[in-house]
Amino acid sequence: MVKNRYFGAPVTRNEDEVLLTGRAQFVDDVDLADLLHAAVLRSPHAHARIGAIDTARACARDGVVAVYTAADLGEFWRPAPLVVPPPPIEGLVFNQRTQFPLAKDKVRHLGEALALVVAESRYVAEDALGDIVVEFDPLPVAADLEKASAIASARVHEDVPGNIAATVHQRKGDYAATAREAARIIKRRFFYEHGMAQPMETRGVVAQWDERAERLCVWATTQAPTSLRNGLAALLGINEAQVRVIAPFVGGGFGAKLLMYYPEELLIPWAAIRLAGSIKWIEDRGEHFVATTHERGQIHDAEIALAEDGKILGIKDEFLHDTGAYNPYGLTVPINSQCSILGPYHVPSYDSAFTAVFTNKPIVAPYRGAGRQHGVFVIERLLDIAAREMGIDGTEIRRRNFIAAGAFPYRNEIMFQDFTELRYDSGDYAPILDRALERIDYRRFKQEEQPRLRAGGVRSGIGVVCYIEGTGIGPYEGARVQIQANGRVCVVTGIGTQGQGHYTSLAQIVADRLGVSVGDVDVITGDTDRFYWGAGTFASRGAVVAGNAVYQAAEAVHQKILRVAAEHFSCKEDELIVDGGEVSVAGKPDQRIELGTLATKANPMRGAVSPGTEPGLEATRYFGPESGTVASGVHAMIVEVDPETMMVSIKDYVVVHDCGTAINPLIVAGQIHGGVAQGIGNAFYEQLVFDDQGQLLNATLADYLLPTALDIPPMTLDHTVTASKTNPLGIKGVGEAGAIPVGALFAQALEDALDLPARGVEILEVPLSPSRLWELSRS
């Protein structure tokens, strides 16, 4: 019998003590003998031909060990591998253009790496960057997404006219036919502008080449250590077994540290081998703005066809997606946008086409939400406008269109980012909306509070938006669970961890299966020498995919415990109780053995391990779900807007979410709190501002505004549970849920607060800001 003591309980986190006392190791904490330091010369131009690069003065500077340009890289200079190939969608066009370790001949975005300096200290390395003279011949810049998509535009890649990185067209049903039946068609243009992840810890790489062992050890802030190990081995022409990648504690990933073969991830190990030494590179915040991936940047022309009763008949959408100068991450972001537009709604017909466009801007790759924000913004805004035009309450039009609880699994007949059909495994949306409305007291606000506040001159508004989140995609993750001689349990998995609480949630899964305390489980992640296989931490998949692998490995160890203990006590397996770190025989209090002792017995020094069995109490299992699992939720918010400054104050924020069976409600709450904070930043504070020359005009945290703790309201969280059908634990991912619907939520609540539609103004763009709100409210 297994008791669920920890699984589902609000257990405080195992890792918090080392994190809060500053003892956790991050990449910059790695210190090695004779460690050298690197700095990267970056392009000040968004688009320019590169002439001569003169490194003579830099090389001659005291303390400089080496200066490398593309010309020094030889065979190593080649386009980075494509991380995610495009899904097999009929008619799809994909022009693969991936980045280089160092630019040769041409730079295609601001901040593109041109040269690497390795020196005795970072100070010397930075000074030496100033010694390098690069001749640039500036080229016309394709900076604006829409202009870049024109055939006459300047070309980011000379052989790609119109800068077309990809075109994708997906259809469900016959939109044109349904539109003819529609009582109403609403058409709008939506803009979703650039933003980026700002993890507390910027990126960093330390590489050490051990000449005697002929092994490379790389500490990196990557979200995908296994894939980085495999890629490095392939690109460096050495065995995977010669490469160890360690992603230690990482201070926030959010997608920006996803594997995409950042130039530094390749160059630092390459240079360490060449110099037979150790090199550290830590990104500074200024570099982060131009050398780390960006997100967002889409323009949608969307229309929705509705029946008289507000039921959706179909949606048609055509959008441009800014992919930046290269597209190593394939089509994950725009495919997510395309899929997210369908939301939790029954949409009988859908016609969606997009063009991904190269621009002379830093690479666009997933950032928490990874394109879902854009899709949610489009559908939620369309429904808001439909509700208004048709005289239906905004929450009612959503309810009328929800997929019925009995309709799952629900097929959307288009392909998702994981190469399988977009299929909702389970869900029940109306109760989520009901609970959110109850929690924020929607009726009272609308009927009493808002009229009263308005009468007093207070600009107060409410927003309620719905969303779904495709989570927990394959391919697979693995885990090894082992009981050690001291009785502690060791869990090893290939995913990396960036603050998600894996040291606790994975321990909870194991603790119950093996009857130990959650504090007796040591979780090891992100070290390729400890676990060989894996894909990485992204797409809200860590808990779902690795969690179920851990569960199955723990279950296998549980079976081994029963077998070995039954032999030890000469009893039947069903007489055994595994609890409190020991195994005992039911009804015989003197017959008990500690797990550690049993583990030692299973690994004897004399005698034989019986044929067909394995030594120790250990098991490794791999879990690969057939498809992703779909979480859902509703965010509701009441705001007040200062009519003079247009500053927004959030009075109430409610999240009701369904992520299936929760492993740890505290960790779920933490994920939602953090996600909402990033969502608020994206909706109202953060915007990367480029000029028409592709120059980024606000690359400091003084100008790129992150919301502070004071801007993030207390939140009311509530949950419903619809167990996932794709995995034995019934769990769904929750990593991105907080961030996804906030742009749509702000637009709705601010429109309401300022009564903009009454003056013919609609909010069709994100991010907003006080000054933008001021302009809109006066347009």
Next chain:
Amino acid sequence: MELHGEHRIAAPRPRVWEALNDPQVLRACIPGCESLTEDGPNAFAAIVQAKVGPVRAKFSGRVALSDIRPPEGYTITGEGTGGTAGMARMAANVSLEEDGEDTVLRYDLSADVGGKLAQIGSRLVTSTASKYARDFFSRFGDIVTGAVPLAAADAAENRRLSPV
């Protein structure tokens, strides 16, 4: 970034025009100019110390005069790179108009900055550039009218940047 300005100089137009074409005068007037060396017809190599907000850098680049219409005006263009601080480009149409005893100098200047200068300093670039332009033309006026002797204005210590 676009800047426009007008300065009345108490000197006749031929004298102003002559000064506008005198490398020593230009060197004395360009804020932070360390050197300005003629290296071709109407072309100069320049080294200029510049500071925008927290970014301070030595720019090396080229200054050229074109569309020369004596004594009515010309176009002055400059571009320079400041190493890791980024790069800057400017072009200004300068015109001279007689007004009694005085000359009215007008300029329409457009400038672009890139790299760190733009990333860190964009909020400050416009105000810095207009201060630089004002400094340039007030020094120029002082020299042309003889209020400040050229030799003194061109002395190295006087060419240093004034605080922005």
